[in-house]
Amino acid sequence: MKNTTLKQNRNSALLTSILSILLGIIVGAILMLLAGYNPLVAYQALLGSAILQPFDLGETIRTTSPLIFIGLAVALAFRTGLFNIGVEGQYIVGSLTAYLVAAKVSLPTGIHALVAVVAGGLAGAAWAALPGLLKAFRGVHEVIISIMMNFIALYFSNVLVRTWLAVGKDSTDKIPPTASLRIGSLSQLFAGARIHMGIILALLAVFVFYYLLWKTKLGYQLRAVGYNRHAAEYAGISVRRNIVLSFLLSGFLAGLAGATELLGTSEYIAIQDAFIGIGFDGIAVALLGANAPVGVVLSALLFGVLTYGGGNMQFVAGVPFEIIRVVFAAIIFFVAAKISFRWGNRKKGKAYA
Amino acid sequence: MNVVEMRGITKRFGSFTANEDIHLVVKKGEIHALLGENGAGKSTLMNILFGLYQPDEGEIYIHEKKVQISGPTMANELGIGMVHQHFMLVQPFTVTENIILGVEEKSSGFVQYEKARNKVQKLSEQYGLKIDADAVIEDISVGMQQRVEILKTLYRGAEILIFDEPTAVLTPQEIDELIVIMRNLIREGKTIIFISHKLKEIMAACNRVTVIRRGKIAKTVEVSETDEKKLAALMVGREVSFEMEKKEQKKGSIALEVKDLLVKGFHGKMAVDHLSLDIHKGEIVGLAGVDGNGQSELIEAITGLKKIEQGSIFLNEVDITKFKTRKIIETGVGHIPEDRHKRGLILDFTVSENMILSTYYKTPFATTWGINYTEVEKYTDRLISEFDVRTPSIDTPIRALSGGNQQKAIIAREVDRDPDLLIAAQPTRGLDVGAIEFIHRRIMEQRDKGKAVLLVSLELNEILKLSDRVAIIYEGKIQGWVDPKIVSEEELGLLMTGSKQAGGDAI
Incomplete structure (x- = not known):
């Protein structure tokens, strides 16, 4: 009898995720059939080109690491009952700040990278502070403010690149190697793939996320506020303070995503005419991963495989990459529709009512 | 004639049997009470009759014809209506609009409002409901809203009315009026099933009573051949003492002082x-x-949850008026909140996480950054055994516990801190006799230990039974003080509605 309900909850979340993934893949397959492609060949190409070769595996992991950070960022806010849709902006600000520290400050190898990463995280937190403060003290809906903050971040970054960091060009120079997160031996291990220290930092963040939320006083407060702010208030927990803290931490994680991507993958900043959409992917990762640390890692990995492998599938099987975005969307659709609800949860839930 | 007959009804949820081989016979023109503790299976049984659940075994006969009730729509067609405990009314709509919602009579696309209004008014007069068909729901009292719910079932042609804990929200006078209305309904040929765990009302209003205990029928008896004590014993399965041994009061100095x-x-x-x-x-x-009438706001002000515009609050001579909630708790206030799901518990937290809701940051639970969950578990183990909280494990989400056990968990948490002032708001709302008895004893213990207790309750007999002094609140003011030993419920009721000032028996 021990732990049954807890397990039921976990099982139903897991069941939802697995069913949603399967259904999403089936929806993709139906689309391919309708468009005259062979889904078996396509998925085989996708999977084969994502993980079989060391190079591809390295690139898949590289694609996965910012998704882990962003997924954690969204999940942390969700756990406190907040919807941080501003991760995209916090990501941009994080990467911009990391670039500034990398390009404009000189420090010894390693330390330089570390300082740039932390600076990126702090910048993300600072960018998230405004929606957090407005939500806590003025009751302004965080979604509205965060979306606007995304636009400000995007165009602010573009202005800085065009007028200061790379006058007359579309992109900046590369960062100095002292600030890079790439490690030669790691790249060699994966046949020269752009895999970098970001994945190590991301996995570290997963552990910190778990420890923070379930083992510390702060985590207890954040979860209490998230589940029931009236009860938290009743117990003397400051709801406002925890809303702001949650946004700061979430923004910090999003900033880390931007910083590690810049310092490890791209190594320069380019003018962007639109969002890269990592914010939405992060929301998808958090939803599919049920806001749980291990869940976020697994769903980030799935999205990493689909994104990287999907790109190759285009070449190998001739199936357009857009199909993979449809698979993404379908998976999230099914997660949001709580597809396992009828099969597992409903009757058991009622027994206690 | 048997209007309703349920034969051998069994309903299982997974491994849990909610109803086991239940036989229920309701005769035409009677008020039949369904009595049982919370979680005994009354609601499940009525939900089966109303078509919300399908029984695993057993048969249902309505007017002596075998039926299979597939859903509430079919239940309505069979003449079964349910007056829910939580009203299903659209607040800004009028009475008539609410009543016809979903069954509007239309003519070339337009709602025949005037016709419906007249029908509502006529039904109201026929059954003595005294409802104004044009009143807006949010402007009328809770008692009136309940009558609108009753009218709604009548408008839909109900012959068998199920009342789900109808008196929980009513004042004593409104309860009397409800009983009159129920008698009117019977006289007009309706049949009523009355779900309750309040023995007094059952004795006053019903003809027969069926007691359900742990999903099985304990017995069906004529009300005239039983008494409260026997019913309570049937319901709980053992003797229940209604009399509380009240020790001689050792009144000390002033603990709580609220001024202006x-x-x-x-x-x-x-x-x-x-x-x-x-x-x-x-x-x-x-x-x-x-x-x-200001009870909730008063409590929230004392506990720092609501802003105080003016005046002051002292606890043991400490001015707590400007303190934040945490500081107030630390100064020695325990609070059993009126709404346990809104304030009292975090339903998705485990039992043990809920036990440290206001003490998680203190020793022995807190370390520099973290929480020592070994200590939390030890503490929870002790509390659940001392306060008889029945839970599969301390890691179970508290949502899965019954209302009584959830309430016991809150009381354990608040009483164990041994606060100088215990605020108990509706401490036994919705609980069964066994749990009420337990909770009353715990509250009494605090008093006997020399603590101050503020008991806020809509149950007058609870107030009269436990209190040393009774204050009546009306429109945010204390209308008067009475001695619970000599005041009658009727007199209290009049004071509560502001129609009488406390007279010579004030203390």
Whole structure:
């Protein structure tokens, strides 16, 4: 009898995720059939080109690491009952700040990278502070403010690149190697793939996320506020303070995503005419991963495989990459529709009512 | 004639059997009470009759014809109507609009409002409901809203009315009126199934009573051939003592002093209006009043959850008026909140996480950054055994516990801190006799230990049974003080509605 309900909850979340993934893949397959492609060949190409070769595996992991950070960022806010849709902006600000520290400050190898990463995280937190403060003290809906903050971040970054960091060009120079997160031996291990220290930092963040939320006083407060702010208030927990803290931490994680991507993958900043959409992917990762640390890692990995492998599938099987975005969307659709609800949860839930 | 007959009904949820081989016979023209503890299976049985659940075994006969009730629509067609405990009304709509919602009579696309209005008015007169068909729901009292629910079932042609805990929200006078209405309904040929765990009302209103215990029928008896004590024993499965042994009061100095308090409610009106109140050590002060007369705001002001406009609050001579909630808790206030799901518990937290809700940051639970969950578990183990909280494990989400056990968990948490002032708001709302008895004893223990207790309850007999002094609150003011030993429920009811000032028996 021990732990049954807890397990039921976990099982139903897991069941939802697995069913949603399967259904999403089936929806993709139906689309391919309708468009005259062979889904078996396509998925085989996708999977084969994502993980079989060391190079591809390295690139898949590289694609996965910012998704882990962003997924954690969204999940942390969700756990406190907040919807941080501003991760995209916090990501941009994080990467911009990391670039500034990398390009404009000189420090010894390693330390330089570390300082740039932390600076990126702090910048993300600072960018998230405004929606957090407005939500806590003025009751302004965080979604509205965060979306606007995304636009400000995007165009602010573009202005800085065009007028200061790379006058007359579309992109900046590369960062100095002292600030890079790439490690030669790691790249060699994966046949020269752009895999970098970001994945190590991301996995570290997963552990910190778990420890923070379930083992510390702060985590207890954040979860209490998230589940029931009236009860938290009743117990003397400051709801406002925890809303702001949650946004700061979430923004910090999003900033880390931007910083590690810049310092490890791209190594320069380019003018962007639109969002890269990592914010939405992060929301998808958090939803599919049920806001749980291990869940976020697994769903980030799935999205990493689909994104990287999907790109190759285009070449190998001739199936357009857009199909993979449809698979993404379908998976999230099914997660949001709580597809396992009828099969597992409903009757058991009622027994206690 | 048997209007309803349920034969051998069994309903299982997974491994849990909610109803086991239940036989229920309801005769035409009677008020048949369904009595049982919370979780005994009354609601499940009625949900089966109303078509919300399908039984695993058994048969249902309506007017002696075998039926299979596939859903509420079919139940309505069979003439079964349910008056829910939580009203299903659209607040800004009028009475008529609410009643016809979903069954509007139309003519070329337009709702025949005038015709419906007249029908509503006629039904209201026929059954003595005294409802104004044009009144807007949010402007009328809770008792009136309940009558609208009754009218709704009648409008849909109900012959068998199920009342789900109808008196939980009513004042004593409204309860009397409801009983009159039920008699009117019977006289007009209706049949009523009355779900309750209040013995007094069953004795006053019903013809026969079926007692359900742990999913099985304990017995069906004529009300005239039984009494409250026998019914309680049937329901709980053992003897229940109604009499509480009240020890000689050892009244000490003043513990809580509220002076000239002003607290705003919704719409900026003063919910607590120049209220003053004091409670001594070793004393239970009962606060009686009709719901919505400032009780909630008073409690929230004392516990720092609501802003105080004016006035002051002292606890053992410490001015806590400007303290934040945490500081107030630390100064020695325990609070059993009126709404356990809104304030009292975090339903998705485990039992043990809920036990440290206001103490998680203190030793022995807190370390520098973290929480020592070994200590939390030890503490929870002790509390659940001391306070008889029945749970599969301390890691179970508290959502899965029954209402009584959830309430016991809150009481364990609040009482174990041994606060100088215990605020108990509706401490036994919705609980069964066994749990009520337990909770009353715990509250009494605090008083006997020399603590101050503020008891806020809509149950008058609870207030009269436990309190040393009773204050009546009306429109945010203390209308008067009475001695619970000599005041009658009727007199209290009049004071509560503001129609009488406390007279010679005031203390």
